[in-house]
Amino acid sequence: MAYKCPVCSKVWPDTLDMARHVFGIADQAHKNWVNSKGLNFIELLLIQTMEPGNKGYKTLAELLEKEAEQVK
Amino acid sequence: MEKQLLRITVNGEYHEVYIKPKKLLVEIIRDELGLTGTKRACSTASCGACTVLLNGMAVKSCSILAMQAEGAEVTTVEGLAEGAKLSPIQRSFLDQGAYQCGFCTPGMLISATALLKENPNPTRQEIKEAIHGNICRCTGYNSIIRAVQGVAEGKYREGGR
Amino acid sequence: MKKFTVINTPVHNIDGVAKVTGRAIYTFDVKLPGMLYGKILRSPYPHARIKNIDASRAEKHAGVKGIVTGKDTLGIKQGIWRRFKELCDEEILARDKVRYIGEPVAAVAAVDEDTAEEALDLIEVEYELLPAVFEPLEAIKEGAPQLHENAERNINVTRHIEWGDVDQGFKDADYIREDWFKCSSQHHVCMETHCAVASYSPEGKLTVWTSTQSHYYIQLLLAWVLGLRENDVRVISRYTGGGFGSKFELDSAQFCSSLLSMKLCKPVKIVLSREEEFMATKRRTPMFYYLRTGVKKDGTFVAKEARAFTEGGAYTSMGATALYLTGFFQAFPYVWPSYRYDGYRVYTNTEPSSAMRGFGAPQATFCAETQIELIAKELGLDPIEIRRKNSMYPGYEVPGQAWIQSCGLIQCLDKIEKWVKSRGKLPPNHGIGLAAYGFMSGGIFNWFDTPYAFSAAIVKINVDGKVDLYVGSQDMGQGSNTTLSMICAEELGVRLDDIRLHMGDTDICPVDLGAWGSRETLMQGNAVKMAAAEAKRQLLEFATAKLSPNIVYDLDIKDRWIHLIARPERGLSYYDVVKEAIRGRDGQPIIARGHYTPHRKGMISPAYSFGVQAVEIAVEPETGKITLKNCVTAHDCGQVINPLGLKGQLEGAMAMAAGYGFTEDLPMDEGKILNPNLVDYKVLRATEMPETEVYEVETYEPEGPFGAKEAGEGLTNPTAGALSNAVFHAVGVSIKNLPITPEKVLEALKEKKKKKEG
Numbered sequence: 001m002a003y004k005c006p007v008c009s010k011v012w013p014d015t016l017d018m019a020r021h022v023f024g025i026a027d028q029a030h031k032n033w034v035n036s037k038g039l040n041f042i043e044l045l046l047i048q049t050m051e052p053g054n055k056g057y058k059t060l061a062e063l064l065e066k067e068a069e070q071v072k
Numbered sequence: 073m074e075k076q077l078l079r080i081t082v083n084g085e086y087h088e089v090y091i092k093p094k095k096l097l098v099e100i101i102r103d104e105l106g107l108t109g110t111k112r113a114c115s116t117a118s119c120g121a122c123t124v125l126l127n128g129m130a131v132k133s134c135s136i137l138a139m140q141a142e143g144a145e146v147t148t149v150e151g152l153a154e155g156a157k158l159s160p161i162q163r164s165f166l167d168q169g170a171y172q173c174g175f176c177t178p179g180m181l182i183s184a185t186a187l188l189k190e191n192p193n194p195t196r197q198e199i200k201e202a203i204h205g206n207i208c209r210c211t212g213y214n215s216i217i218r219a220v221q222g223v224a225e226g227k228y229r230e231g232g233r
Numbered sequence: 234m235k236k237f238t239v240i241n242t243p244v245h246n247i248d249g250v251a252k253v254t255g256r257a258i259y260t261f262d263v264k265l266p267g268m269l270y271g272k273i274l275r276s277p278y279p280h281a282r283i284k285n286i287d288a289s290r291a292e293k294h295a296g297v298k299g300i301v302t303g304k305d306t307l308g309i310k311q312g313i314w315r316r317f318k319e320l321c322d323e324e325i326l327a328r329d330k331v332r333y334i335g336e337p338v339a340a341v342a343a344v345d346e347d348t349a350e351e352a353l354d355l356i357e358v359e360y361e362l363l364p365a366v367f368e369p370l371e372a373i374k375e376g377a378p379q380l381h382e383n384a385e386r387n388i389n390v391t392r393h394i395e396w397g398d399v400d401q402g403f404k405d406a407d408y409i410r411e412d413w414f415k416c417s418s419q420h421h422v423c424m425e426t427h428c429a430v431a432s433y434s435p436e437g438k439l440t441v442w443t444s445t446q447s448h449y450y451i452q453l454l455l456a457w458v459l460g461l462r463e464n465d466v467r468v469i470s471r472y473t474g475g476g477f478g479s480k481f482e483l484d485s486a487q488f489c490s491s492l493l494s495m496k497l498c499k500p501v502k503i504v505l506s507r508e509e510e511f512m513a514t515k516r517r518t519p520m521f522y523y524l525r526t527g528v529k530k531d532g533t534f535v536a537k538e539a540r541a542f543t544e545g546g547a548y549t550s551m552g553a554t555a556l557y558l559t560g561f562f563q564a565f566p567y568v569w570p571s572y573r574y575d576g577y578r579v580y581t582n583t584e585p586s587s588a589m590r591g592f593g594a595p596q597a598t599f600c601a602e603t604q605i606e607l608i609a610k611e612l613g614l615d616p617i618e619i620r621r622k623n624s625m626y627p628g629y630e631v632p633g634q635a636w637i638q639s640c641g642l643i644q645c646l647d648k649i650e651k652w653v654k655s656r657g658k659l660p661p662n663h664g665i666g667l668a669a670y671g672f673m674s675g676g677i678f679n680w681f682d683t684p685y686a687f688s689a690a691i692v693k694i695n696v697d698g699k700v701d702l703y704v705g706s707q708d709m710g711q712g713s714n715t716t717l718s719m720i721c722a723e724e725l726g727v728r729l730d731d732i733r734l735h736m737g738d739t740d741i742c743p744v745d746l747g748a749w750g751s752r753e754t755l756m757q758g759n760a761v762k763m764a765a766a767e768a769k770r771q772l773l774e775f776a777t778a779k780l781s782p783n784i785v786y787d788l789d790i791k792d793r794w795i796h797l798i799a800r801p802e803r804g805l806s807y808y809d810v811v812k813e814a815i816r817g818r819d820g821q822p823i824i825a826r827g828h829y830t831p832h833r834k835g836m837i838s839p840a841y842s843f844g845v846q847a848v849e850i851a852v853e854p855e856t857g858k859i860t861l862k863n864c865v866t867a868h869d870c871g872q873v874i875n876p877l878g879l880k881g882q883l884e885g886a887m888a889m890a891a892g893y894g895f896t897e898d899l900p901m902d903e904g905k906i907l908n909p910n911l912v913d914y915k916v917l918r919a920t921e922m923p924e925t926e927v928y929e930v931e932t933y934e935p936e937g938p939f940g941a942k943e944a945g946e947g948l949t950n951p952t953a954g955a956l957s958n959a960v961f962h963a964v965g966v967s968i969k970n971l972p973i974t975p976e977k978v979l980e981a982l983k984e985k986k987k988k989k990e991g
Contacts, residue, residue: 016395020393020395023391023393024391024392024393026319026390026391027317027319028319028383041385042385042386042388045388045391045577046373046386048393048575049540049542049575049577053400054395054399054400054573057393057395102262107255108255108258108261108262109254109255109256110255111259111261111424111425111474112261113424113425113426113474113507114507114910114911115506115507115508115910116507116910116911116912118910118911118912119424119507119911121424148255149253149254149255150254150255152254153254158250158253158254162253162254165249165253166245166246166249166250166253167245168877169245169246169249169712169877169878169880169881170881171246171249171252171253172710172711172712172878172881172882172885173423173424173425173472173473173474173475173476173709173710174248174251174252174253174257174472174474174710175259175261175423175424175425175474175475176424177252177253178255181253199919200919200920200922201919201920203919204918204919204920206919207422207424207911207916207918208424208885208919209421209422209423209424209475209477209885209888209889209916210424210475210710210881210885211881211884211885211888212881212883212884212885212886212887212888212889212917212922212925213884213888213917213918213919213922214884214922214924214925215880215881215884216919217919
């Protein structure tokens, strides 16, 4: 099972990988999408630095698990 | 500012040039005489890239007004070789790879030449002190020290020298 | 016949005679008829809006021929990460806002430098001051002044690398350690400052002589920002007086001289002063690093979590790459079952930070190696043993990132261990510290978005046997000209004086991405080898026909002798075959091409160099002064190509890296660099350099030409870490804040005494 990025349709093997892609590319389109889903892009990034564990990435991955289209 | 006459011998050739009195020796060497081997790499007389021999002494030509060299004999890197025959220090630099980007090299060669003239058998510490005023960012200096030692050891001596 | 005829023999650098006789013409020396001299007016403020520029008085000044400001540009925000437009954020000649002290706002061309300098004072710029921010941890705070519209909280780029389960790893660890580090900035201090001579002709063609590490990048970037056709721009750079990472981006000398030349249709020369060089080019990326590491009590590494905030300065520059590489090399050269890295590059109103020899790896290595030493001490483990236990090895895969093929790290550790033992017991306040490293041999990334192969070469054999070798690479002192000529000569089977190298001119040379990321030996070397092999194949066709041996025999060329490999006494002179081959082809010289682009080589590089460095120091406890006593390096660069050049690169890298470790710093006050000169900025001088010893560990790297990998950049990685470890062993304090100045050592010694007494 793989996942398609809801913004640019790139396919990723898991949602944590896709989260890395979304944070890494950080263009306006991806940022806007995250912000439109009730999360705050910048806040997630800052949580990643300030709090232990992989919190920022895990939170985004959870959102992508719900929103991203699953592909074979 | 009125120009003044500068009479100077550079690499054995006598020159007469009219220059502005505030001109530095390095500017005359590079811009008036077109000898671009001597470089400039700072404006605080700290780097040694402009080192030339002035009446046999190694000096930073950026810290001397050209007029102060009136009547003097100057040697630049272009004056070290005799035609196609490189000087011992130049040959030693080649053998040791004692240069990389090459920008500090003319100044280094001059400092080394001045040292060896005054002290043909310098210790490692004396060599380091002689080139202390020459910054090299590429070599880490050790190859340059080896090159000077090579000449001091007599590797490049010809019969009768 | 011995293994190699040319490779790994001590040869004179092919540019040697030019350099020791002062014949080498650098951009600094270029003078053209009718040439004007340019100077750049720079912002005195770290953050301000440009309200108005009035250059009328300057224009009237006698001897001034032309002035340009941001209004004379196409307003293109450029950057080297061309594929990611959001990271192309630098106009060079600012139009609406300045973001660091030293940012160009205008440029003047005049009959001489003094006149141009006087004219600068006559240009009136009206600024509206804006609040500024200088520290990354301040710049990400809510309400901090924002430098760029699209960068909320001034976060420029972020990077994340992860494998394994770090959180589980920490649960499994017996011992966990957390440390914060501060890695300082550093300046390249190239002896030849940034400079350019631009000459625009009425036919619409621009020629630029410049001191650069990549004439190809400069050609494309200039064409882009000036709106010219790529190949109507010619960049020439036969000799470059040092680069070290500072000269492969578009700089103010190149841009302003080109603009002025296009306006005036006259050559314009701009040479940055040493002060401008310090203040307004680029510098090493300063980093705040947090490392949390978990190990087993026997020293086996289990988990590592790294977080880095880098002080980006005003623009992206090459900072995004440094951000990734530092996180990647943070896990080098060891096997980490789990690892997590989060890197943040933050905009600040300071000089942009970018690439400098090591590209984020010296910073990472300093932190990693210092912490490993502390862990070893806490657990009562030997510093060499803990490293050996966790060392990378040939065949290791860094999960999702890289394949390590050749790796001589264990042998390097063995050699250093032997040397350390041989030193015996050291006098008081003396210490030996070591650090291990690994580094890349050229990057696989194409953020520049070139359609060309990463490297290409052309070989042409003339009738007298002289070989023209055309390469796109740039020799900035690292010796690539000689190394590549040696590779060509070895592959083709001729001698070094048969090779005539052509480089440094975009009109003539094939494309190569330039001298950065340690790519020339491997990438350009592979392209050269391929071209030479093809030329050889063409010659062998004729030789085979002439000799007509039994089909079981094959031919090769060694030392100008074309022969049957199995029966080397049967052969022909290379010169004779060349003549016949050319005659046989209607009088056409032999021409062959080669190229190289890494495909499917992981996320970073096709190959990695490795090494271990030990530094012996003496500390004066009353003053905190550190004296370097000895430096020994064991390293693995695969097959050595140019041994004389390699030795020089190693010693030079060590001097630069030692400077990073304890003498060089760029202190700033409200964004202003306080020591922009060579008196106050302290690079190592000859009197401070210790004797250096090198042990070569020979491995064979299948990705590299003749098994070769990089050397000159990786060698900059370990010294800062080795120094901090040496101080630790000498006087018992661990300094985690570069550079390790006498003041810091004294302070740490005082703290230690207090703690003991308290």
